[in-house]
Amino acid sequence: MSIKNKTLLADTSLLIVAISWGCTFLIVQEAINSVNVSSFLFWRFFLATILMYVISFKFGIKFDKNSLICGAFLGLFLFGGFVVQTYALKYTLSSTVAFITGTNVVIVPFFMLLIFKFKVSKFTIFGAILAFFGLYFLSGANKVGIAIGEILAFICAIFYALHITFTDKFIKKCNIYGMVTMQFLIVSILCLFAAIFFSQNSYGGSKILGGLEISKNGNFIFAVLLTSIVATVFAFFVQSLAQKYTTASKTALIFTFEPVSAGIFGYIFGEILSKGQIFGAFLIIIAILISEIGNTVLKNKKT
Numbered sequence: 623m624s625i626k627n628k629t630l631l632a633d634t635s636l637l638i639v640a641i642s643w644g645c646t647f648l649i650v651q652e653a654i655n656s657v658n659v660s661s662f663l664f665w666r667f668f669l670a671t672i673l674m675y676v677i678s679f680k681f682g683i684k685f686d687k688n689s690l691i692c693g694a695f696l697g698l699f700l701f702g703g704f705v706v707q708t709y710a711l712k713y714t715l716s717s718t719v720a721f722i723t724g725t726n727v728v729i730v731p732f733f734m735l736l737i738f739k740f741k742v743s744k745f746t747i748f749g750a751i752l753a754f755f756g757l758y759f760l761s762g763a764n765k766v767g768i769a770i771g772e773i774l775a776f777i778c779a780i781f782y783a784l785h786i787t788f789t790d791k792f793i794k795k796c797n798i799y800g801m802v803t804m805q806f807l808i809v810s811i812l813c814l815f816a817a818i819f820f821s822q823n824s825y826g827g828s829k830i831l832g833g834l835e836i837s838k839n840g841n842f843i844f845a846v847l848l849t850s851i852v853a854t855v856f857a858f859f860v861q862s863l864a865q866k867y868t869t870a871s872k873t874a875l876i877f878t879f880e881p882v883s884a885g886i887f888g889y890i891f892g893e894i895l896s897k898g899q900i901f902g903a904f905l906i907i908i909a910i911l912i913s914e915i916g917n918t919v920l921k922n923k924k925t
Contacts, residue, residue, distance in 0.1 A: 628867040633872065635860045635863075636877070639856075639861055640876055640877050640878075640882075642852050642853055643853055643857060644880045644881060644884035645884070646853045647884040648887065648891060649844070649849070652841040653839075653844075655824070655841075656827055656841065657826070658827065660817035661813075661833070661834050661835045662842070663809070664810055664817050664834065667813060667854065668810040668814075669847075670810075670851075671803060671810050674803040674855055677855075678803060681799070683797065685799070685800035686796075686800060688795065688796060689796040690801075692801050693802065693807075694805070696805045697805040697808025697812075698812075700785055701812045701813065702777075703778050703785065705812075706775075706777050707775065710772075713770045713774065714769065714771025714775065720757075721760075722775035722778075723779050724779070724881065727750045727757070727877070728751060728753075728754050729779060729780060729874075733870075734790070734869075734870050738787075738791060740869075742871050745912060745913050746872060746916075748909075748912060749910065749916070750874070750909070750913075752908065752912065753906050756903065756905030756906035756908075757878060757906065759898045759899060759901050760885060760906065783874065786870050786877075789861065789873075790865050790869065790873070793863075793865050793866055794866065798862050801862065802858055802859050802862055805858065806854065814834065817833050817834040817835075818832035819832055820833065821834070823835055875910055878906050878910070879906060879907070882903040
């Protein structure tokens with residue numbers, strides 16, 4: 623398979639990942655009515671860790687030290703993003719958090735430039751800026767101030783941007799199985815710690831230890847299975863593999879399709895999208911197309 627076809631396949635795979643994440647929003651919302659957020663994240667990533675280890679064992683994959691270290695590093699970024707985003711939701715609107723978190727699309731190109739001296743094409747930068755405005759309209763966050771919630775959401779965006787940026791760097795020198803498995807293990811351990819010592823018990827969960835809880839609720843069980851298999855094992859493995867053949871900046875841009883798919887999925891199940899939100903989704907799709915087509919034309923001119 624040619625490099626061009628591999629890049630196209632990678633971009634398509636990342637789009638599928640973004641859609642899978644967007645389609646789990648409503649399902650996760652139902653699940654965290656049964657247990658607290660840290661407990662849910664622990665069970666999700668704990669199961670994902672077991673699944674990734676079993677898959678690796680099945681294929682006879684041996685974990686090397688470098689891949690485990692890189693995976694642990696990425697796990698810290700991923701955990702930081704999840705936790706800070708959760709706390710941000712306590713202080714400001716979810717639409718505002720979604721919008722500010724999505725600004726990682728414009729942060730990643732600058733991280734690639736500042737940290738790794740990687741040049742970013744004008745099409746990618748233009749696409750990122752256009753997607754930024756698309757996120758603004760899609761989220762409905764027409765009043766974004768500078769308070770604790772907004773600051774936390776921006777820190778979350780930085781964590782996610784760092785995760786994408788360093789995945790781009792590490793995946794080229796790591797064993798993907800070891801890196802992803804360790805990433806999940808670190809997140810599950812930290813979520814376990816957060817659940818036991820810093821979380822309050824919910825109304826529906828059964829207490830295990832401290833704030834750690836579990837539930838027999840069908841929505842909870844279904845959400846844990848779906849998110850661990852599809853939105854975690856499949857999604858992060860595919861992201862890591864795809865970033866071998868595409869750029870970090872384009873990855874962040876494609877991931878802006880996550881709220882678009884969430885909006886479409888919500889609309890199917892009765893949520894109403896305003897004209898502004900539809901316009902925002904349209905801008906994001908256009909931004910992805912501009913970046914994809916523009917970079918393809920640029921490559922063809924060079925060759």
